[in-house]
Amino acid sequence: MINDADIPAECLCADPLERATSFEYAPHPCIPLPSEMFPDGRINSAGVNTSDSLSMLALSEEVSAFDDTCWKACPIIGGQDIEEGELYEVFFPASLSTKVGEVLAATPEHALQSIEVARSSFYRWSNTPVEERAAILERAADLLEKGRGKFFSLLIREGGKVISDAVAEIREAVDFLRYYAMLARDQLTNPIKLPGPAGEENYLYFESRGVFVCISPWNFPLAIFLGPIAAALVTGNTVIAKPAEQTSLVAYEAVKLLYEAGVPTDVLCFVPGRGEVLGNALLSSASIAGVVFTGSTETANIINQVVAGRGRDIIPLIAETGGINAMIVDSSALPEQVVEDVITSAFKSAGQRCSSLRVLFLQEEVADKTIEMLLGAVAELRLGNPMALSTDIGPVIDQQSFDMLTSYAEEMRKKKIKLLCRADISYLSGEEEGYFFPPHIFELESVSQLSREVFGPVLHVIRYKKPDLLGMLDDINSTGYGLTFAIQSRIQSSIDDITDRIGAGAYMLANPAFHVVRKAPPTSFPVTLTEVKSFLGINNNSEDGLLTNIISMSSEYAQWYIEQSLSRQTWVLSRSGGNIPKKIFLPFGPIVSVVSVRVATQNAALRTVTKKEYSVDSLQSSVVVYAAIGATKIEIVYEAGYADTRDIPTQIKHGILHHVAVAYKKRDSMTVEHLAFIKEIYAPFREVRLVLNDSGDCVTLSGIQNIRLTLRNKNSEVKGVLSGGWKNSLNGTGDKNVAVRITGIAEHSAAESVLLEGSFENRALNCTLLLGSRTKVTMKCFVELYEWYYEVGNLGSFNVVLISSGLVHYNQNAKDD
Missing domain, CATH: 3.40.309.10 (Aldehyde Dehydrogenase; Chain A, domain 2)
Known part of the structure; x- marks a missing residue:
């Protein structure tokens, strides 16, 4: 282009980034923006691209504005700065001649005064609506991101953190604030209704405890300082914040930020100083209701002894310490x-x-x-x-x-x-x-x-x-x-x-220091381009770009479905009456863990058996209950499924290959850029077989696209097939009252007549089976593209109830003919 005289100089000099922003484009519907990546709806913290010169220039200007600041910190009690106490200076750990600021240390008298102030404000704060308390934390998160320059400066100059660590710590502090706000709204707003076995109504609700002492470390002086404080505040407790003496300056500014966000000044008090001076006054007080500590194991043991020696009510000590x-x-x-x-x-x-x-x-x-x-x-x-x-x-x-x-x-x-x-x-x-x-x-x-x-x-x-x-x-x-x-x-x-x-x-x-949070869509998938081309018999490279896009989309929907239907779930298997077999097969494996096993004989109450009285065979998805001999009742609570999608069997790879093949065949008739048709071909790949009784049970199967119900008589002969299709995309609402049909039931006698009434509604098939006689019915749901089957097996007269979310919801008493 530079040698083309017909191209104006201004076109050659145009900024490509500015030009790109003028283009009209549609974002990928399955790739969320970084700020929207959390499925619970909370906003993700903002990062800094340290490899981008413009981003780093902006950050450098924000940080340099505080280069000449000599920071000061002192106790804050009831919103008042206490300008008295022992003064000590803080120096930059990387340059000992550079003074960062000064700290006035609190005295034991200040500690006792702060406890009294926090105690007197507890009733008012604990009765503040949860929504108001949560909103304060979210405002604090926004203020922290907005004023990041100040905290970058303090984390680096007082804490000695490198730039990447300072970025990570500010983000972690912001995430703490928003996470606890979200959790409070979810768990504290309304009581949680519990089962009522005898018809009574039982509810679980949370109450604030009182004054919490939050003692934070110097290695995460912002994130782990704010995290416990935020959790205590949003649950309606008042707080005495005691920072590490090495990093009191950044803690002081964090408390000021919380005040600015709306935390009442008498609800949060700040007492910097040495632990050996303040510890006994704070921890032995009869007015505190809990302690949160992060630091060394040795110090945690000392705190535990002091708290236990109060000789009063037992209060919680939440301690996170070190490790080899x-x-x-x-x-x-x-x-x-x-x-x-x-x-x-x-x-x-x-x-x-x-x-x-x-x-x-x-x-x-x-x-x-x-x-x-x-x-x-x-x-x-x-x-x-x-x-x-x-x-x-x-x-x-x-x-x-x-x-x-x-x-x-x-x-x-x-x-x-x-x-x-x-x-x-x-x-x-x-x-x-x-x-x-x-x-x-x-x-x-x-x-x-x-x-x-x-x-x-x-x-x-x-x-x-x-x-x-x-x-x-x-x-x-x-x-x-x-x-x-x-x-x-x-x-x-x-x-x-x-x-x-x-x-x-x-x-x-694979990563020993961090719990990794996915910040972007995956760049590797369960199947490779080479595997796909081999599966399709393609020997050229002309459509590699298209195939890569199809693999990406198929894998994204596979990931979505796996998380929805094959994640870890909790089940209760129970049976009353008759002799209980010693070996019991548990459906919906693989077994993750057996939570509890309870047995009883005749009219006795269920008792919990010890782990020595049963053994688990994960390979066969079974439990051998030695205590079941002679028992007439049993209840097994267990977790089954896959905790990590990487544990899903290799058949999933083959399923994705089938999906890619169908998508590839439709490439000429569909809008390839959006690949929306993959939504329509992707469907559940679990088969469920149930043996139902003749009382007209109702079965709900969620998330089903294609259904086929096979009706069999007592000789296992096929007597009828019900079929129906879910035609809309996974994200659609679907058609209501889709017509269903039964074929091949002419062989049924009057005594074996079958009436099936059902409709598709809200992506679920609700069907009622009315059986004229004790006809054994086998129900199957599967998708033709992917026939990965999991059989429940013969449950006998066991009752199986799903007590956490998942694909299949049912509660039938199955009986053998």
Whole structure:
């Protein structure tokens, strides 16, 4: 174009982005905007594209506006700043000569005064409507995003966080505020009606407790400061906020923001200072109703003892502490992914996360290669000024942390523990004078060599042999820590074996430090372009773009349906009368867990049996109840289904291939750009068979597109077929009272007459079967494109009730002929 004299110079110089904004376009109907990605309707927090120069320039201008600010913080009681107390200065952890601000520490008298103020305002605040309290949190979230420059500056200069960590923390704080607002509206607005077994009406509702003391850590001084406060406030409690002394400035500004959003000043009090000074006054008070704490395990134990020693009512202590977090890597793991995740989890945030990786277990067959790659990756990490985008790791928080880490490294040297790596930070000499501690990697023989959590950029590596895996898991459990645990493996049976044995609060696969939230549509799908072309017999590349789009859309709808119909559900299977078989098959597998088993004999009340009295066979979806011998009643509550869509059997891949094939055949007659026709061909792929009695039960099947009911007599001969179709898209409302027809029933005698009345309404087939005799009826629902069947099997006279949402809802007493 530049050599074409007919093209004006202004056209060549036109900004392509400005031109693109002038185009008319239709957004993809199945790809939500980032702010609208949450299915519960709440707004997602706004991020920052650190690779975009314009975004970073705007952020830099917002942050630099506070460069010369000398921040001040002091206790706030009843809305009044308390200008008295011990003064201490705060310095930038990356540059100890740079003063960030000053803090006036609260005294024990201030702590007692704040409790009294919060107690006196509790009744008024607890009676404030939930909607009003939730709206305040949402306004706070909006204000936080609007005033992000101030908090970026404080998180970096007071907390020593690098830019990416500051972005993540502000987003997490915003998400906390909006999440708790949403949860309050959902759970606190109206009482929850419970079952009434004897005809009574039972309701569950929540009441506010009183004054909560919220003690927050320095490693997440905004998100974990605001999170517990928000939860306590929106549930109608008043709050005493006690921040970590290292990060009181950002906490002070967060409290001011909550006041601006509408939190009454006597409902939230702020008491900065050292824990050893304020702890006893806050925790031993008879007026507090609960404590929320995030910090070290040692401190949590002290708090527990002080609260228990009050000698009054037992109040809740919610504590999230540290962990010797482990990751197990077997020989099937992808080494590049392992190294990336280990670097992120062990060393980012200078290893100052409670969820940071502390121990890496490598199967001996891949240990040497993985360690070599890991050491190379560590050599590329750069420590320095957290304000610079080139910085990967910032400083540790203070002198105490730095001294602890230095002492630990020396302790390991004296014990002759093998040092695999100590990152070179000689380039910092003369440039930055801060608390920079280089990443260290030690190699241990056993996890028993670790007696405590080391809070910083220190990783321990242990090699293991596959036959020793189970014993190694027991060793991990014996450390007394169980916060998080990660697995890097591509063998599902290994993952299952490990997760069944390990004791941890959070399990993570492939990513050891974060619970990943999907921010964009997937870029990989259950089937590949190569598989599709092979399935269709296509040997050229001329339609690769079209096929890729069809695969994407089909996979999106497959994901939608799987989440709707095959997710984990809770069922109750029960039976009364007759002898109860010892082995009972549970429908709607695979079995996730058996919640409870209760049995009874004759007219006795049901009793809960212990886990020793029954065994679960997940492979056969059955339970062997030893206590059922001689019993006449039984009730089994269990969860079945797939907790993770990656666990769905491989037949789903074949189903998507069929959908792609149909879509490809229709490519010439449909609007390919929108691919809306895939909605019409995608349908449920579960078959349900029920044996019904002759009392005229009503069956509701939700989400069905194509139905065929097969009627059989007692000799299993087919006597009739009912068929009907759901013609509209999955998102449509559908036609009401669609005509149904019965064919092939001429062989029925008068005594075996069948009358079926039904209609399609709101995407459900409601049908009533009136049987003239005890004719066995088998009901089937399936879609012709995808015949993946799951059979309930012969339930005998068991009654099965779905007590959580799912595809099939029924409540029939099935009887054998």
